[in-house]
Amino acid sequence: MSVSMLSTFVKPMHPEGRKFVAIAAGLSVLLFLLWEPLGWFGAGLTVWVYYFFRDPERVTPQRAGIMVSPADGIVSLLEPAVPPAELGLGDQPMMRVSVFMSVFNCHVNRAPAAGRITTVAYRPGKFLNASLDKASEDNERNGLTIELPDGRRYGVVQIAGLVARRILCWSQEGQQLGIAERFGLIRFGSRLDIYLPQGATPVVSIGQTMIAGETVIAELG
Numbered sequence: 001m002s003v004s005m006l007s008t009f010v011k012p013m014h015p016e017g018r019k020f021v022a023i024a025a026g027l028s029v030l031l032f033l034l035w036e037p038l039g040w041f042g043a044g045l046t047v048w049v050y051y052f053f054r055d056p057e058r059v060t061p062q063r064a065g066i067m068v069s070p071a072d073g074i075v076s077l078l079e080p081a082v083p084p085a086e087l088g089l090g091d092q093p094m095m096r097v098s099v100f101m102s103v104f105n106c107h108v109n110r111a112p113a114a115g116r117i118t119t120v121a122y123r124p125g126k127f128l129n130a131s132l133d134k135a136s137e138d139n140e141r142n143g144l145t146i147e148l149p150d151g152r153r154y155g156v157v158q159i160a161g162l163v164a165r166r167i168l169c170w171s172q173e174g175q176q177l178g179i180a181e182r183f184g185l186i187r188f189g190s191r192l193d194i195y196l197p198q199g200a201t202p203v204v205s206i207g208q209t210m211i212a213g214e215t216v217i218a219e220l221g
Helices: 003-009 015-034 034-054
Strands: 067-069 072-083 096-100 108-110 117-121 141-147 153-162 168-169 180-184 188-194 214-219
Touching: 072 188, 096 141, 096 214, 117 168, 141 168, 153 168, 153 180
Parallel strands: none
Antiparallel strands: 067 214, 072 096, 096 188, 108 180, 117 141, 141 153, 153 188, 168 180
16 A cells, blocks of 8 residues: 555544553453454444544645634534623624534644634533534533734634533643644534634535634634
């Protein structure tokens, strides 16, 4: 198999996934010792865990004035909504774009647009199906408020789902993020909400497939 073909199927894995792949591989060895068919089941599980934590490189559009998707998945909601209070974005509705990630999507999260993080706010909650509208209010979440170079601010919220049980965010308040820069990860199925800044116009539709760091979700205006 050529190097180019190999790179098509074998993607880099985020370091967060190494221990889970090791656990799954160890379980597979044990299952092989007990009963070979179970071992093959464990081997398949190990491949899936690796696949879940894949972290491929992305090619971000270079034109100015755009926002890209922070996650792989499907646009599940596109409507005005009041952002979570902890983001400090006010009590007036902002255009919200929600991207739902299934357990088969890449779960590394990326910044929709370059800017400075002014707020990082975690809030515990429930683990409802992340595709539901009320998940934005009820589920465990971690939100970032990011200030654009022109002073406008937008919000991006990591929301845990029915299967997800841990939200990771390695970015901090005051940190500068580049467009499509990795800022976090959610384990095993979840959702990202993006609250667009004033003057931004969404350019996606409900049901559209998103590629984190590549698909343009809005024009900043």
